[in-house]
Amino acid sequence: MSDTVLYSGERSTRRSDCEGRAHRAASGLRDYGINRGDSIALLLRNDFAFFEAARAATLLGASPVAVNWHLAPPEIDYVLQDSGAKALIAHSDLLQGLGGVIPKNMLVLEVDTPPELRVAYRLPSMNRVKTVETVPWDHFIETHPPLTHPCRDFTDTMTYTSGTTGKPKGVIKLPQEPGLAKEFLAVRDRIYGIKPGIxxxxxxxxxxxxxxxxxxxxxxxxxxxxxxxxxxxxxxxxxxxxxxxxxxxxxxxxxxxxxxxxxxxxxxxxxxxxxxxxxxxxxxxxxxxxxxxxxxxxxxxxxxxxxxxxxxxxxxxxxxxxxxxxxxxxxxxxxxxxxxxxxxxxxxxxxxxxxxxxxxxxxxxxxxxxxxxxxxxxxxxxxxxxxxxxxxxxxxxxxxRSKDMVISGGVNIYPAEIEAELHAMPGVADCAVFGVPDAEYGEALMAIVQPEPSSDLTADEITTHLKNRLAGFKVPRRIEFKSHLPRDDTGKIYKRKLRDPYWEAARKFREKAAG
Structure with missing residues (x-):
């Protein structure tokens, strides 16, 4: 097998170098007490360090937990707690503001945010204000020997999805023995068109x-x-x-x-x-x-x-x-x-x-x-x-899709989580969040809010409230107000009656455009 070369901006490295660093990182993580069945949170943008950290986890038989770095601090806190992560590996800029979120006994390994990421996200070059004790990723790697006797089981990345309750759920793929894992990865390679030489x-x-x-x-x-x-x-x-x-x-x-x-x-x-x-x-x-x-x-x-x-x-x-x-x-x-x-x-x-x-x-x-x-x-x-x-x-x-799930730009969003935040907002009597057609994202979030009779809520106030509690992609792009919402005999909102007119209008528009 050839030695893959990885490129990011003006930087490059080889898979063999990443693997060497991953083995050293795994050795250090094992010294810290992380073993098979544990989990390690990755709060990382697209960078070589993501591969190093993910591989370090799998070499131990641990699950790398890929954390969506768009999440608000309370949401990151939930993922760290729910996954039981014993360590966090994060880019410097993403650690800003997480001092009250990261458990005091958690090992935090800090990865310098590389130049191309700083340019792409318009990040300031100044050093951040330290709100949590960290160990530099490079130093951690350099001070540990390579791991001996790595785990041979295939361990996939743990990702968080949502259920109908709106609470994110961590999907843990259980380890496979090498033979079965090889068959599974062959399916993955076929689907993604992955083969040597690409x-x-x-x-x-x-x-x-x-x-x-x-x-x-x-x-x-x-x-x-x-x-x-x-x-x-x-x-x-x-x-x-x-x-x-x-x-x-x-x-x-x-x-x-x-x-x-x-x-x-x-x-x-x-x-x-x-x-x-x-x-x-x-x-x-x-x-x-x-x-x-x-x-x-x-x-x-x-x-x-x-x-x-x-x-x-x-x-x-x-x-x-x-x-x-x-x-x-x-x-x-x-x-x-x-x-x-x-x-x-x-x-x-x-x-x-x-x-x-x-x-x-x-x-x-x-x-x-x-x-x-x-x-x-x-x-x-x-x-x-x-x-x-x-x-x-x-x-x-x-x-x-699922009755309530919205897929916007390829990201699964469950309205129940957003509705829970709206229900907690003063002045909101009831609400419904759902997806409407969007030319760029496929679906866009829309919220229809029934305000309390004496309330003078505005859409801007609702947006600000949600932005302080949820990731930006969970904040509805459209907000409208209605004095009442359609319900069945049990009081449950008929979301379809609210949602269908938008999709029907989009269908008619496409038919008209097609001639």
């Missing part, structure tokens, strides 16, 4: 499930891996041309941003090196995929998956053109069924809940919530909460 571009955040899976495998297999500090449409095109990129994972929002570029900008760049571009995390609209295929060529693939059930279906470029809107057919080794509310199979063409399982996927559980895992089990399969149908040829089409 030149891969990581343009999504490594804390997110799909970019993380893509990134960790390209790190292990690819010839060259290029890290984008953050996605920028023009920089993406420039990088593809300059570095002759062959392979990339992208969410549909990235496609939308590329297609918004003026034709004269798009035509400036040669993208003919691209051989395999795969999309997932949110369903790609047929018209967007068709436009990307016309531009990039027949290289755009799609898959349907979930954090818990892993990979379910796969769609080739040819299938996308032949059956617009499909997310493909079940992969080898996948059991896929469409069921009604009584857990009975439904006929082809009939929507129902998607229930599936990949036989080589690692078993999983939820941190501190084994019951939630049990609740998803349907005869050994996993209930996704997603709604779709199979046509007579076995191709899957998505109709809807």
């Amino acid at each position: 030149r891969a571009l990581i343009c999504g955040p490594l804390y997110h499930g799909a970019p993380n899976s893509f990134g960790m495998r390209t790190y292990a297999v690819a010839d060259k891996v290029f890290l984008m500090p953050r996605f920028d449409a023009r920089e993406f095109l420039a990088t593809v041309e300059r570095e002759r990129i062959t392979t990339a994972f992208m969410v549909p929002t990235m496609f939308a941003r590329l297609l918004k570029l003026p034709p004269e900008i798009r035509d400036l760049h040669d993208v003919s090196s691209l051989q395999y571009v795969v999309t997932a995390a949110a369903h790609c609209p047929p018209e967007v995929k068709t436009a990307m295929q016309a531009w990039f060529g027949p290289v755009v693939h799609e898959f349907y998956a979930g954090t818990e059930q892993n990979y379910v279906t796969y769609c080739t470029p040819e299938e996308s053109l032949r059956k617009p809107g499909t997310v493909g057919r079940a992969l080898d080794g996948v059991t896929l069924r469409i069921m009604d509310s009584d857990r009975q199979d439904v006929p082809a063409g009939t929507p129902g809940e998607i229930v599936s399982r990949l036989d080589t996927a690692p078993e999983f559980t939820y941190a501190n919530n084994a019951k939630a895992r049990t609740d998803l089990d349907v005869g050994g399969l996993i209930a996704t909460g997603d709604v779709g149908y199979l046509d007579e040829d076995g191709y899957l089409f998505l109709c809807d």
Whole structure:
């Protein structure tokens, strides 16, 4: 296997160097008392240190916990507590303001934020005000010998998703023995187009499930891996041309941003090196995929998956053109069924809940919530909460997502968490948060608030309230007020009555535009 070269800005390193540093870091973490089954939190942007830290955790048989660094301090506090993380590895700038969040007995390893990240996020170059005791990452590595007897089990990254209650749940993938793990990773490689010799571009955040899976495998297999500090449409095109990129994972929002570029900008760049571009995390609209295929060529693939059930279906470029809107057919080794509310199979063409399982996927559980895992089990399969149908040829089409979940820019958002914060706000009698069509993000959050009779709440006040308590991407982009909300006989809000008019209007607009 070749020694992968990693690039970020003006910096470069080799996988062998990262592995050497990871073994030393693992040795130090073991001295600190971290062992198989423990967890280590990673609050890191796209950087070489992410690979070093994740590998250090897996060498111990511990779970690296990829923390979304957009989260507000109380949300980060929840993840640290719920995951039981024994150490935190974080970029310097992301530690700012977390002094009251990080447990006093937690080992905090501080990674210097590199120049390209500071430029991309317009971060000040001045030293931060220290609010927590830290150990420099480089010093920690240099002062420990390489790890002896590393764990050979495959340990995947632990990510946090949300349930219908709105409380984030940590998805723990249980270790696999090497043989089974090899079969599972072969499926991953096929889905992402990963093979020796490719030149891969990581343009999504490594804390997110799909970019993380893509990134960790390209790190292990690819010839060259290029890290984008953050996605920028023009920089993406420039990088593809300059570095002759062959392979990339992208969410549909990235496609939308590329297609918004003026034709004269798009035509400036040669993208003919691209051989395999795969999309997932949110369903790609047929018209967007068709436009990307016309531009990039027949290289755009799609898959349907979930954090818990892993990979379910796969769609080739040819299938996308032949059956617009499909997310493909079940992969080898996948059991896929469409069921009604009584857990009975439904006929082809009939929507129902998607229930599936990949036989080589690692078993999983939820941190501190084994019951939630049990609740998803349907005869050994996993209930996704997603709604779709199979046509007579076995191709899957998505109709809807979980009843309440919103997928905005490829990120899963559960309105219950936002609604809980709104209910705690003085002046709010009731509320409903849901997704409405958005040309760039697929869906955008909208909140309809029923104020108390004597309240004079404004949208700006609500936005400020939420921004102080939640990550920015969870703050609704649209806020409207109604004197009452539609409810059923039990008092439950009919969200569909609020949401459907927006989607129906978007459908009519598309039909009119199509002539």
